[in-house]
Amino acid sequence: MANQNINTTNESLVNYPSHVALVMDGNGRWAQARGLPRVEGHHRGAERLRDIVKSCPELGIPFLTVFAFSTENWKRGKDEVIGLTNLFRKYMGSESRELIEKGVKINFIGDREAFDQSLVEQMNQLEMATKNNDVLELTIAVNYGGKSEIVNMAKSIARKAIEGTIEPDHLDEMILDSYFSTSHLPDPDLIIRTSGETRLSNFFLWQAAYSELAFDKTLWPDFTVDHFKSHLIQYGIKERRFGAIT
Ligand code: FPP
Numbered sequence: 001m002a003n004q005n006i007n008t009t010n011e012s013l014v015n016y017p018s019h020v021a022l023v024m025d026g027n028g029r030w031a032q033a034r035g036l037p038r039v040e041g042h043h044r045g046a047e048r049l050r051d052i053v054k055s056c057p058e059l060g061i062p063f064l065t066v067f068a069f070s071t072e073n074w075k076r077g078k079d080e081v082i083g084l085t086n087l088f089r090k091y092m093g094s095e096s097r098e099l100i101e102k103g104v105k106i107n108f109i110g111d112r113e114a115f116d117q118s119l120v121e122q123m124n125q126l127e128m129a130t131k132n133n134d135v136l137e138l139t140i141a142v143n144y145g146g147k148s149e150i151v152n153m154a155k156s157i158a159r160k161a162i163e164g165t166i167e168p169d170h171l172d173e174m175i176l177d178s179y180f181s182t183s184h185l186p187d188p189d190l191i192i193r194t195s196g197e198t199r200l201s202n203f204f205l206w207q208a209a210y211s212e213l214a215f216d217k218t219l220w221p222d223f224t225v226d227h228f229k230s231h232l233i234q235y236g237i238k239e240r241r242f243g244a245i246t
Contacts, residue, residue, distance in 0.1 A: 015236050017189035019063035020056075021211070023203055024049065026195030026219030039083030044221035046091055053104065055225045056136045059232065063137050063185055067203050069110070071145035085119055088142070092122050096129065103135030109181040110144030139185065146205030153179035182207055190235045192228075194220045212238065 027041030034040075049066060056064050069084060099106060108123045115123075123142075156179055160166035177183055188204060188211045196217040200208060214231045216223065 015189070015238065016060060017212075017232060017235050018061070019065065019186045019188045019190075020061055020232075021065040021067070021188040021191045021204060022049075022052070023067045023191065023193035023201065024220040024223075025193055025197055027221055029195065030219040030221040037083075038077075038080050039087070041219075041221055042080075042084055042087055046087055048221055048223050050091075050095070051225050052223075052228050053136070053138060054102075055228065057102070059229070061136070061232075063139070063188075065109075065139040065141065065182075065185070065188065065204075067141045067144065069142045069144070070202060071111075071143055071148055072202065074114075074143075085115060089119055089122060092126050096126055099126075099138075100129055100133070103133045104130060105133040105135075105137045106130045107137060107139045108142055109139055110142045111148070112142055114143050137185070139182070141203070144203070146200070146202045149180060150206060177206075180206060187211065190214060190231065192216060192231050194218050194223050 024045055027045040028038040029041070030044065031038045031041030053064065056062075068088070073084070074081060106126050108127065112120050112123055153176060157166060157171065157176070161168055182204075187207045187209065191200070191204065191208060191211045192214045193200075194216045196215065198215045200213075204211070212235055214234065216227060216231065218227055
């Protein structure tokens with residue numbers, strides 16, 4: 001397996017995360033500490049994301065999800081929201097060729113319809129252009145909220161129960177899971193949040209049931225591939241029991 005290349009010093013890795021999710025926090029603080037507009041932190045953060053995405057195939061990680069824009073992010077200043085959407089536009093344009101060539105499949109989750117129509121089309125096109133790729137599946141959560149995803153699931157199931165196409169007593173975790181935008185993905189093994197905040201902030205509430213949570217004090221624009229690797233190693237030397245006694 002490719003990720004045996006990680007330098008594990010004397011530790012032997014007993015686990016390899018298949019799906020890693022990132023809460024890329026601290027861009028604003030990084031910029032403010034330098035007297036720069038907050039959007040500069042997001043620009044720098046997008047470069048770090050680019051490095052991490054490039055490292056995944058070599059590290060043997062087939063699924064990466066990033067929280068790029070939450071349902072709460074609309075409450076930010078207009079300039080910052082415009083800056084962030086312009087950043088998505090720019091990167092989707094400049095990176096699409098390399099993503100296609102490198103075998104990266106892009107998948108957006110969240111309510112994309114709230115964005116400008118041209119941005120929605122760009123997202124749809126990137127998904128289409130990369131849909132047959134299989135080296136890395138990069139899921140980008142935009143206008144995403146874990147609670148809102150649960151509400152949508154409940155609405156769909158309630159409608160089916162009223163129509164009589166679902167029997168409430170037949171519901172189980174697998175059926176509920178199929179209503180989530182992530183149903184085609186394994187649940188995240190490891191969720192890393194940067195900037196020292198120790199909460200999920202409405203990210204992957206259903207999917208994180210058994211995830212390892214790692215909190216790193218580094219602000220996202222300073223988070224390098226070496227930081228990423230050190231979390232993979234930490235994850236790798238832990239044993240996950242999923243509630244069982246083994
Ligand atoms: C949180 O930091 C970060 C965001 C709201 C945006 C994250 C987006 C990127 C890194 C760009 C991703 C780019 C693409 C193309 C997907 P914050 O602003 O909340 O930081 P703060 O807590 O210091 O204020």
